[in-house]
Amino acid sequence: GENVEQHPSTLSVQEGDSAVIKCTYSDSASNYFPWYKQELGKGPQLIIDIRSNVGEKKDQRIAVTLNKTAKHFSLHITETQPEDSAVYFCAAHDLSKLTFGKGITLSVRP
Amino acid sequence: KAGVTQTPRYLIKTRGQQVTLSCSPISGHRSVSWYQQTPGQGLQFLFEYFSETQRNKGNFPGRFSGRQFSNSRSEMNVSTLELGDSALYLCASSLISGGNGDTQYFGPGTRLTVL
Numbered sequence: 527g528e529n530v531e532q533h534p535s536t537l538s539v540q541e542g543d544s545a546v547i548k549c550t551y552s553d554s555a556s557n558y559f560p561w562y563k564q565e566l567g568k569g570p571q572l573i574i575d576i577r578s579n580v581g582e583k584k585d586q587r588i589a590v591t592l593n594k595t596a597k598h599f600s601l602h603i604t605e606t607q608p609e610d611s612a613v614y615f616c617a618a619h620d621l622s623k624l625t626f627g628k629g630i631t632l633s634v635r636p
Numbered sequence: 637k638a639g640v641t642q643t644p645r646y647l648i649k650t651r652g653q654q655v656t657l658s659c660s661p662i663s664g665h666r667s668v669s670w671y672q673q674t675p676g677q678g679l680q681f682l683f684e685y686f687s688e689t690q691r692n693k694g695n696f697p698g699r700f701s702g703r704q705f706s707n708s709r710s711e712m713n714v715s716t717l718e719l720g721d722s723a724l725y726l727c728a729s730s731l732i733s734g735g736n737g738d739t740q741y742f743g744p745g746t747r748l749t750v751l
Contacts, residue, residue, distance in 0.1 A: 569726055570742045622692050623681045623694070626678055
C-alpha cells in the first residue's frame with residue numbers, strides 16, 4: 527500500500543520568513559495530494575491540494591509543488607504569521623483512499 | 637453551508653463497553669469516510685461509505701464497524717472497547733466519493749477516552 531513520509535517532524539521559523547514542508551510517497555499510481563492544517567482541538571482543515579496533471583498550484587501565501595518522477599510534493603508558505611502555527615499533514619490518494627503523513631508541527635515565532 | 641458535524645464531541649467509556657459515534661456530512665455530500673487519529677499512528681483510514689454501502693475498509697479489527705443512512709448521515713460503532721481505542725475519531729465528507737479522490741472535508745472529531 528501507499529506510504530507517505532513527511533520531513534521534518536518539527537519546524538520553527540521567524541514571523542515573515544518562508545516555511546517549506548516536504549513529503550514523499552511510494553505508490554506511483556497516486557494522483558491526488560491534499561494538505562491539511564490542524565489546530566489544537568479541531569479537525570484537519572484543507573488548505574490546498576494538487577492533482578497529478580499539475581506541477582504547481584498557488585493560493586495567496588500558500589503553494590504546493592509536485593514532482594511525480596521523484597514522487598515528492600512540497601508545501602510552501604510565504605510571509606509566515608503566528609496564526610500559521612499548527613500541525614500540517616500531507617496525504618496521497620492511491621485510487622482507493624487517502625494515506626496521511628505523520629504530520630509536522632510548525633511554530634512561527636513572533 | 638454548514639460543515640461536517642460530529643456528535644458527541646467527547647466520550648469516556650470503560651474497557652469492554654461499546655460506543656456509537658455519529659457524523660452528519662456537508663449538505664449534498666454523499667460519501668463519508670472515518671479516520672482514527674492517535675499520537676503514535678497518526679491519521680489512519682477506517683472505512684468509507686457511499687450510498688449506504690461500504691466502499692473500502694482499512695486495516696482495523698472487526699470490532700470497528702459503521703453504516704450510512706439514506707440521508708448520508710453515518711455512524712461508526714466500536715464494540716468491546718480496549719484501552720488502545722482511545723483516540724480522536726474523525727469523519728470526512730466528500731461530494732461523490734473520497735475513495736475516488738474527491739476532496740474530503742473533516743469534522744471536529746469525537747475524542748474517545750477508554751478507561
